[in-house]
Amino acid sequence: MEKIIIYHNPKCTKSRCALNWLAESEKTVEIRDYLNIPLSTLELKNILDKLNLLPSDILRSKEKEYIDMVKGNYSSEEQLLDYMIKFPKLIERPIVLWEGGGVLARPLQNLIEKFNNE
Numbered sequence: 496m497e498k499i500i501i502y503h504n505p506k507c508t509k510s511r512c513a514l515n516w517l518a519e520s521e522k523t524v525e526i527r528d529y530l531n532i533p534l535s536t537l538e539l540k541n542i543l544d545k546l547n548l549l550p551s552d553i554l555r556s557k558e559k560e561y562i563d564m565v566k567g568n569y570s571s572e573e574q575l576l577d578y579m580i581k582f583p584k585l586i587e588r589p590i591v592l593w594e595g596g597g598v599l600a601r602p603l604q605n606l607i608e609k610f611n612n613e
Contacts, residue, residue: 497522497523497593497594498523498525498593498594499517499522499523499524499525499591499592499593500524500525500527500591500592500593501513501514501517501524501525501526501527501589501590501591501600502527502529502534502542502586502588502589502590502591502592503526503527503528503529503588503589504528504529504530504588504589505528507588507589509588509589509600509601509602509603510588510589512603513589513591513600513603513606514526514589516603516606516607517591517606520610529583529586529588530583530584533580533583534580534583534586535580536576536577536580539576539579539580539586540576542590542592542597543576545592545596545597546590546592546597546598546599548599549572550572550575550576550579551572551575552599553579553586553587553590553599554575554579554585554586554587555584555585555586555587558582558584558585560582560584560585561578561582561585564578564582565578565582565585587599587601588601589601589606591606591610596609597609598610
């Protein structure tokens with residue numbers, strides 16, 4: 496693994512734990528604060544493709560934005576993806592990607608296992 500990208504929310508405990516674990520690995524880590532620098536639709540699609548997941552697999556359905564504006568207002572994964580672009584808080588975190596791999600690092604054990612098997 497060369498370059499590692501973490502899609503990070505600095506206010507999230509789980510995201511901070513993953514970042515700390517990565518820092519200890521002595522790898523070069525690029526931090527992508529996707530709440531302040533939103534993802535494009537293409538970026539999110541590429542992340543999902545790399546993880547082999549659907550938008551619904553990384554949806555934070557307990558967020559206020561989901562409950563107030565999204566729940567019951569979509570009928571496809573594509574529509575859900577559009578909502579996730581509009582409301583990035585709906586994207587589960589942290590997501591960690593590297594060349595040839597990636598993982599939704601929630602729980603942290605997912606990252607540790609995947610990282611150690613690469």
